[in-house]
Amino acid sequence: MPVQNSLMDIKNLHIHFNMRQGVVRAVDGASFQIAPGQIIGLVGESGCGKSVTSRALLRIEAPGKIIAGEILYHSQDNSTQQLNQLDPCGDTIRALRGRDIAMIFQEPMTSFGPMHTIGAQVREAILVHHPMSKKEAWHLAVEALKWARFPNPENVAGRFPHQLSGGMRQRAMIAMALSCRPRLLIADEPTTALDVSTEAQILDLLSERQESLGMAILYITHNLAVISQIAQIVMVMYLGKIVEQAVTETLFNAPKHPYTRALLESIPRLDREPGARLAVIKGMLPDPYKRPTGCPFHPRCSMMIPELCPIDDPAMTVTSDGSRVACHLYKN
Ligand SMILES: Nc1ncnc2c1ncn2[C@@H]1O[C@H](COP(=O)(O)OP(=O)(O)O)[C@@H](O)[C@H]1O
Ligand code: SF4
Ligand SMILES: [Mg+2]
Incomplete structure (x- = not known):
């Protein structure tokens, strides 16, 4: 899904936390683009790296460290700044924070x-x-x-x-x-602590302000039902990687990655037969200190190919309907 006119390009971003127990690879090769005026959703289970990724766009990744990758910001004057090379406490990034890129969090008291x-x-x-x-x-x-x-x-x-x-x-x-x-608003789970009707008001307010100001929004949530109400494009994250990206309608009607499908099967739907049980995603997110080899989802995946998936980490492929997916089932 090529983005014509890009506001931010995140390329192969890796962010590590060096802990006493070992290294947490919180972001492990995330790549995506944000177009001006676009509402792009980032979804995934708690702990998959959504907050660390989004905070890094403002260079507030400490105590984590950017180990590799690029965060490019394309300014209104057509110049490009490589944010990953800036001093996180320096004047350049501080001038961008709030003015060009603003952020809201789950807890406003922060x-x-x-x-x-x-x-x-x-x-x-x-x-x-x-x-x-x-x-x-x-x-x-x-x-x-x-x-x-x-x-x-x-x-x-x-x-x-x-x-x-x-x-x-x-x-x-x-x-x-x-x-x-701002040209970009990062909204990190802004409605998670609110009741459903207040959540609906906030989503409506954000959509309306996005339209009138023409800003882009990176909307982060662990809740697919919420993302379907606000985002034009959805990215699904698993263990610090984007594993699927698609136009919202396509993601919901024709999900590709087994992880996306499992997430979708786990949300309640009105058309489900009464009494039908919700599918629960098999297993838990792996211990952050013991990442699986090969495809990071393979220990939980019902479609796993034993001779391939535990060994080889699949690259991103573009499917015929324009979705981007990192899974061996969709190799060209
Ligand atoms: N300050 C920190 N110190 C150590 N590990 C951290 C810190 N912040 C986040 N992590 C780890 O990084 C991973 C991603 O966290 P996070 O981005 O907060 O997840 P999400 O927002 O998707 O719930 C998790 O394994 C988390 O434990
Ligand atoms: S690459 Fe293999 S293990 Fe990973 S999601 Fe695809 S089928 Fe499942
Ligand atoms: Mg978070």
Whole structure:
């Protein structure tokens, strides 16, 4: 699936954590592209490397280390910056964070400090990148809260984070993240801690802001049902690798990789026969210190080819309907 006009190119990224017990290969050769204005979903079981991958795009991978690979950012002026070569504490990446690439997390309290009002914190986020008077920045902060669908944004601006509900805090964090109109928003499980109706509101808000601002979103979740509601393209990650990437409709209607199929079989569906049991993916994610050889999914795969899969790690292949899949069943 070639991306015409790329915002970011991630090539063969490897990120390791050196622990006393051994090396955790959290990201193990992930490659993907993000196009401007695209909503791209990243899905996979907990611990597969979604957060480590996405944080590395902002160079906040420590204590992990980028061992190999490239993270290319194509700026609006058509220049390309190799983010993996930047000092993670240096001015260049700090100028990009928040202004070009913003991030929201599962827990908004990691973004908001407890001691200042929401308005003051959104105002400071604006002032980091755009020199203007405090009054002007306050006005923009209130405007950003209005975009985030607070009926009374001035009132919310004057409140402290602990005075808001979880869903309101999440909307305020989105307001802060979007206040500088970033070109890419990384949303790492932003609705996982919320109830279903608040989750629906947040997904709707993000889709609407994405359309009006024309920004790209990298939406991360372990929940395929959520990804189907927001993403145009879905990437499935397993043990630090992208094992399948497809247009959302194709991924759901014609999944290729046995891991994607197993994930899809494990989500509840309304058309399932009453009483039918959900399939559970066989086995557990392997111990991070003992990665399987060959195809990383082979110990859990019902389609495993014994003489091939435990030995040879399959390369990515493009199928006739445009999906990209790393599995020996789809070799050209
Ligand atoms: N600070 C850390 N120290 C050691 N290992 C880590 C650290 N952060 C993440 N990891 C490991 O990296 C792997 C990927 O983690 P993560 O990206 O957080 O998974 P996900 O977001 O998909 O649930 C896991 O094995 C996790 O234990
Ligand atoms: S390469 Fe083999 S083990 Fe891996 S997913 Fe495909 S069939 Fe299963
Ligand atoms: Mg995570």
